[in-house]
Amino acid sequence: MAVHTCAACRSVLFGCDFVEHGAGEMDRALLFHTRGLCQAPLEREVLAALPDAGPSASGRGVGSELRPDGVAPLLFLARAGNEEGALRALSRCVPADVRARDRFGVCALHHASHHGHTTLVRALLAARADAGARTADSVHAHVGGRTALHLAAANAPGRAAAEIVSALLAAGADASAEDADGATAAELAARRGAGAAGSALAQLLGGVPDDERLALPAAVAPALERACARDRQLARLDVSSRPLLSRVHVLPAVWDGAQCARVRECALEVARARGWQSARHAHHPTVDVPLWRAPAAHAIATCTLNEVVLPRMAELFGLDARSLRAREAFVVLYSADGAGSRAGLELHRDGTLLSANVLLNERDDGGGDGDGGDARGVGSGMIDGFEGGGTYFADDDRTVKARPGDFVLHCGQLLHGAAPVLRGRRLVLVFFIDELDEHESPW
Ligand SMILES: O=C(O)CCC(=O)C(=O)O
Numbered sequence: 144m145a146v147h148t149c150a151a152c153r154s155v156l157f158g159c160d161f162v163e164h165g166a167g168e169m170d171r172a173l174l175f176h177t178r179g180l181c182q183a184p185l186e187r188e189v190l191a192a193l194p195d196a197g198p199s200a201s202g203r204g205v206g207s208e209l210r211p212d213g214v215a216p217l218l219f220l221a222r223a224g225n226e227e228g229a230l231r232a233l234s235r236c237v238p239a240d241v242r243a244r245d246r247f248g249v250c251a252l253h254h255a256s257h258h259g260h261t262t263l264v265r266a267l268l269a270a271r272a273d274a275g276a277r278t279a280d281s282v283h284a285h286v287g288g289r290t291a292l293h294l295a296a297a298n299a300p301g302r303a304a305a306e307i308v309s310a311l312l313a314a315g316a317d318a319s320a321e322d323a324d325g326a327t328a329a330e331l332a333a334r335r336g337a338g339a340a341g342s343a344l345a346q347l348l349g350g351v352p353d354d355e356r357l358a359l360p361a362a363v364a365p366a367l368e369r370a371c372a373r374d375r376q377l378a379r380l381d382v383s384s385r386p387l388l389s390r391v392h393v394l395p396a397v398w399d400g401a402q403c404a405r406v407r408e409c410a411l412e413v414a415r416a417r418g419w420q421s422a423r424h425a426h427h428p429t430v431d432v433p434l435w436r437a438p439a440a441h442a443i444a445t446c447t448l449n450e451v452v453l454p455r456m457a458e459l460f461g462l463d464a465r466s467l468r469a470r471e472a473f474v475v476l477y478s479a480d481g482a483g484s485r486a487g488l489e490l491h492r493d494g495t496l497l498s499a500n501v502l503l504n505e506r507d508d509g510g511g512d513g514d515g516g517d518a519r520g521v522g523s524g525m526i527d528g529f530e531g532g533g534t535y536f537a538d539d540d541r542t543v544k545a546r547p548g549d550f551v552l553h554c555g556q557l558l559h560g561a562a563p564v565l566r567g568r569r570l571v572l573v574f575f576i577d578e579l580d581e582h583e584s585p586w
């Protein structure tokens with residue numbers, strides 16, 4: 144993964160995402176960053192406001208009155224990767240600021256661990272920072288539920304990572320904690336590969352039981368880097384002035400039976416090994432498995448997205464294909480009997496501008512959208528067919544009952560839900576897709 148640190152503000156920029164768009168990513172990241180995201184000017188202001196020594200005039204802790212981005216100087220400077228400045232702020236802040244979190248649940252210890260700032264991590268722990276604090280899970284985009292251990296294991300430079308992990312473990316951090324995708328810190332370390340001392344780090348964290356996971360792509364960028372992008376995006380999701388986005392489209396037979404069966408069986412394999420998850424989406428929890436857990440299915444989906452789905456979406460919705468990114472992909476299980484699953488999903492809007500879904504198993508109640516079409520031969524495999532289901536759109540009061548392999552494309556901001564399955568089980572692969580614009584960093 145291409146990573147660059149801004150020379151002015153030391154923010155870490157990531158040049159890749161779930162879907163790789165080839166060369167030029169890092170150039171775009173740098174361009175967007177310098178155009179408006181660089182924190183260096185604000186950082187200078189915060190540092191100037193920190194007195195050399197002594198208590199705050201307000202008694203609230205130095206700089207509490209100056210809250211750039213709504214956070215106290217300690218959190219701001221830790222986030223900016225300014226270890227020296229954060230240490231200064233720490234020596235002048237009130238205890239509450241040590242544990243303070245931003246609205247994404249991220250605290251100074253998370254940032255220090257992410258940046259590999261060993262001295263700051265030790266100082267924060269000595270000042271009673273919460274070693275088990277977890278980042279919040281958001282409606283989209285980033286993986287939440289991460290602890291400082293996760294962030295050090297995934298991002299801190301080699302030697303610092305080992306020292307920080309040891310310090311956190313000594314302070315009582317839980318190495319078995321799983322993030323919202325079900326990954327432990329050891330797993331994130333292992334994904335870095337032996338070159339980045341990832342496997343030694345994974346051992347320090349108790350090891351990774353399943354070798355296959357070492358081969359997984361670093362599909363999910365860290366929560367920290369997503370937070371700012373998400374904030375700006377929520378402001379942009381007002382789509383009322385973009386009429387093309389009000390239409391729902393179905394791309395017929397993008398996948399044949401064999402492709403549906405492959406993706407479906409890979410997902411079921413993951414579910415058998417690790418169980419279905421229901422903690423990934425805070426507001427409208429689905430019973431699902433993240434696609435990155437199934438590398439073969441992930442590869443098929445990424446290829447289809449890049450070559451077919453994103454370009455078509457761009458055309459149909461009047462967007463620039465180069466600005467589209469899949470933020471999340473997961474296989475959802477709906478079942479009529481309710482055993483460990485849900486029959487449908489209530490009306491909601493997704494956290495992204497666009498969404499796509501593809502049915503992975505055969506319906507038993509006729510073909511797509513009531514035309515009684517033929518079966519696509521997706522095979523029953525380990526899962527039977529179903530009746531009911533489909534994606535319901537409230538504005539046109541219509542349930543789109545696509546056939547296996549069809550891709551249903553829609554704006555995520557349309558009010559929609561999953562119609563309940565009346566019999567059997569329905570498996571759908573869902574993508575959450577974002578549009579980046581020139582004001583947004585692509586990480
Ligand atoms: O299952 C469907 O058809 C829709 C799923 C959905 O809207 C979601 O997961 O956000």
Ligand SMILES: [Fe+2]
Nearest residue numbers: 492493498559
């Ligand atoms: Fe949805």
